[in-house]
Structure formats: structure tokens, C-alpha cells
Amino acid sequence: xxxxxxxxxxxxxxxxxxxxxxxxxxxxxxxxxxxxxxxxxxxxxxxxxxxxxxxxxxxxxxxxxxxxxxxxxxxxxxxxxxxxxxxxxxxxxxxxxxxxxxxxxxxxxxxxxxxxxxxxxxxxxxxxxxxxxxxxxxxxxxxxxxxxxxxxxxxxxxxxxxxxxxxxxxxxxxxxxxxxx
Amino acid sequence: xxxxxxxxxxxxxxxxxxxxxxxxxxxxxxxxxxxxxxxxxxxxxxxxxxxxxxxxxxxxxxxxxxxxxxxxxxxxxxxxxxxxxxxxxxxxxxxxxxxxxxxxxxxxxxxxxxxxxxxxxxxxxxxxxxxxxxxxxxxxxxxxxxxxxxxxxxxxxxxxxxxxxxxxxxxxxxxxxxxxxxxxxxxxxxxxxxxxxxxxxxxxxxxxxxxxxxxxxxxxxxxxxxx
Numbered sequence: 304x305x306x307x308x309x310x311x312x313x314x315x316x317x318x319x320x321x322x323x324x325x326x327x328x329x330x331x332x333x334x335x336x337x338x339x340x341x342x343x344x345x346x347x348x349x350x351x352x353x354x355x356x357x358x359x360x361x362x363x364x365x366x367x368x369x370x371x372x373x374x375x376x377x378x379x380x381x382x383x384x385x386x387x388x389x390x391x392x393x394x395x396x397x398x399x400x401x402x403x404x405x406x407x408x409x410x411x412x413x414x415x416x417x418x419x420x421x422x423x424x425x426x427x428x429x430x431x432x433x434x435x436x437x438x439x440x441x442x443x444x445x446x447x448x449x450x451x452x453x454x455x456x457x458x459x460x461x462x463x464x465x466x467x468x469x470x471x472x473x474x475x476x477x478x479x480x481x482x483x484x
Numbered sequence: 485x486x487x488x489x490x491x492x493x494x495x496x497x498x499x500x501x502x503x504x505x506x507x508x509x510x511x512x513x514x515x516x517x518x519x520x521x522x523x524x525x526x527x528x529x530x531x532x533x534x535x536x537x538x539x540x541x542x543x544x545x546x547x548x549x550x551x552x553x554x555x556x557x558x559x560x561x562x563x564x565x566x567x568x569x570x571x572x573x574x575x576x577x578x579x580x581x582x583x584x585x586x587x588x589x590x591x592x593x594x595x596x597x598x599x600x601x602x603x604x605x606x607x608x609x610x611x612x613x614x615x616x617x618x619x620x621x622x623x624x625x626x627x628x629x630x631x632x633x634x635x636x637x638x639x640x641x642x643x644x645x646x647x648x649x650x651x652x653x654x655x656x657x658x659x660x661x662x663x664x665x666x667x668x669x670x671x672x673x674x675x676x677x678x679x680x681x682x683x684x685x686x687x688x689x690x691x692x693x694x695x696x697x698x699x700x701x702x703x704x705x706x707x708x709x710x711x
Contacts, residue, residue: 318558321558321561322554322558325554325557325558326554329549329553329554329557330546330547330549333547333549333553334546334547337547347550347553350553350557351556351557351560354557354560354561355560355561355564358561358564358565359564359568414534414535414538415538415542418535418538418539418542419542434543437508437539437540437543438543440510465508468539469535472535477535
């Protein structure tokens, strides 16, 4: 079913269409929230709020554009709000205590853990672009629409994010000298 | 960026690095990396390829969604719709109630008697126009005109009175043709005894007196009040 047909059915009040919309995007939304917030519980709360806003604003969606970037754009904004509230909320020590341990269970996953830690250390806007591109598989244009930035800015931020991640891996001794451009 | 400047890539590794970049950008599939022969002989490029593939594999992993997540979302959406509908209904009802109250208040404050409402308001009493300023010249002219008219009314009959008496006495003093058989002896004697003043009637207002009076009126009207 196309995005436009799905939205029409949701606006008509069909429960089955609403369920299909949630199931179609829940993995992307939760994955994005987890990667941006680094906290599973917070990510689910924010994901719930994302879908509330999606259904409230469904009438405003432009049918000429794809639905996924629009939904992920709402998710990015909600995550930014949550990060801002978190900065004013509990002390960092309490938050770190709740944060999941990202160290790999064994050496075979050392690289994966270090990559995750390096991505988590990125600045928020770089991390958004990096996660949307590499984890959510979004195109430059869709990312630009989701975060309301030009495509050139998206490419620049993505490049800088990769450079920082590789630099982190190099400092850990996991990347050779002469990093990827 | 600084790392790139501080750690330049060797010319032999350049093409492999470019392919890795294209795979990360999803321009080319991952299979192009396995087709590149350079990493076989270059340990640095082998590490680069391995890191890139691990990153792609890591981020390609689907995120596990707990069971029932969709149900909780739909329940929350339904609750949110109910709350928003109740708020809208309360706002509409409140607005309707306020409009009704205002309408009732306006209706109750209207006057009961329609005629009262239709009556025109009492006319504002107009103050009398202020009297025109008294002009002395005009007043003297009015007075002289009145006197002139009154003297005519007085003098003309007075002037006519002696002629009237004279006409009457002359007729009687003339020897009338006495009808045969009438004796006018006593009446004629009485008429002859009327004094001359009586015969002349009132003092006559001759032209001289009239002229003097007219002269008086002219002098009066010529008087100009001091301004």
C-alpha cells in the first residue's frame, strides 16, 4: 500500500490502517531514538510521543513527498527536545548509571562496541545525520528534509562524523594511519 | 579533517579508499570491496575495509521492538483523540453558553413598551433668540412716523370741523325759503347769537401750524444718537 493510500485510510479512522502505519515505521523510529538518546527506556517514551504527533499532524502531510522522512523528521525533533530536557534534568552521573554498558562482551565485538561508543560521542547534529544515513538508510535528500537542512550541509556533517568516528577508532588502535576520506 | 591532513593516504591506497567511501555512501554495493585486489597486499587497506564493513553491518542490524509496542501506541493515540475531542466539545459548549448568556442579557435589557422606544426624544427647549440691538435712529424714525400719522388723524377732522359748522350755520343763517305757514323767528335768533368762536369751530390748524409741526418732526429725525 502506498503512503498516500495508507494516510487516507488512517484519516478515515480505520484502526487497521493506523496499526499498519505504526508497524511500518516503529523499527526506524525506535532505532533512531535509541541511537540518538542512548537509552532504551527514554527511546520508547519518545517514540510513543513521536507517533502521537504523527497522527495529530497527519492532515498536514504533503502527499507529494515520501512519508518516512516526514516521520523521521518528527522523531529527530522529539529527540532534540528530550536531549534538551535531559540537559536540564537529573545530574549526568545518574544518567550514566542508567545508561547501558556499551562495552563488547568479547573481543570479537570490540570493534562494534568502539564504533558505537564513537558514534555516541558525536555532537547531536552529526550523530543525527550519521544514524539516519548509516542505520536508517536514508538518502541525503530525505535526511535534509527530515532535519530541515540543505543537502550540502548533510553531506558535510556526514563526512565530519565519519572522520571523527575513524579518529576515535584510531586512538583506540583499531584503525590504521591514513583514515578514510 | 585534521587527521586527514596529518595522515596522508599513499597513492597506492587511494583507489581502495575511494571505493570504501563509495560503498559507505551507498553509491556502490559492498561487493566492489571484495573485488578490489589491493587490500590483499596492503595491511592498512585491509583494516580500512574491515572497519567499514563492520560499521555497515553494525548499523544495518534491525532494532528489536518489544512485543506489544504497536498496541500501546494505538491505545495512547485513541486516548489522546478522546481527550482532544472532550476539550474541543467543552470549548464549543462554553462558547455557545457564553453567546447565549450575552444574547439573553441584551434581550432582557431592551425597553418593554415598543412605543416608548419609538418616541422621539423630547425636544430640547430652545432659548429665545437674543433681542436685536436697539438702534436709536430707527426708533426715532418709527416715533416720528407714528406722530405724523396721528396728527393727520387729529388735524384733518379738526380742520374740517369749522367748515362743517360754517356750512351748517351758513345754511341756517341764510334766509331760507320759509315754507308757507312756518315761523323761523326763534331759531334764526338763536343761530344769530352763536358766538363767532363757536361759528368758527375749533381753532383752525392752518398751513402755518402744520408746517411748524412738520419742521419739528424733521428736526427730531435728524437727531443722531451719540455712538
